Amino acid sequence: MNIELRRFFESDGARQDFEYEFTSVDGIFSPISVKGFIKNSAGIVSLSAEARFTVSAQCAKCAKNISKEMCVPVRHFLINHLNNEDNDEYILVEDMVLKLDELVMEDIYLSLPSRFLCKDDCKGLCPICGKDLNEGECGCKKEIDPRLAVLQHFFDNDDE
Ligand SMILES: [Zn+2]
Ligand SMILES: [Zn+2]
Incomplete structure (x- = not known):
């Protein structure tokens, strides 16, 4: 979904709620449902939303297929010209059109764990x-791994 931002930058108090679904090109995600709002509050335009979806992955330890429900917050300040803040929270939208799907996917990739486990104590x-x-x-x-054996020896001697 693309959102035209001009009216948010031009009027204090402007607000739009949205709720929609899109399908990512990456097959590991179920359709992604996004719910939130954009508002201008005292001249500051912000986006606050949540993306819900299910990830299909393999357990990194036992390779079992698993699916995990996830909810990723998508919160940013939107600016239409560069400011002096060097911060990921600020999204520069120079052409006044926010490509929300792309932004949501970026936040999803940043929040995914580097590996999935079927359960925390998977053996x-x-x-x-x-x-x-x-x-x-x-x-x-x-x-016993020989490297661990050396370490064990080291700790044993440490007590003396
Ligand atoms: Zn597992
Ligand atoms: Zn065995």
């Missing part, structure tokens, strides 16, 4: 036999 897969350890132990002998 992952056994590196030896590949069994999903959430379903129980597999009986493989876990070898």
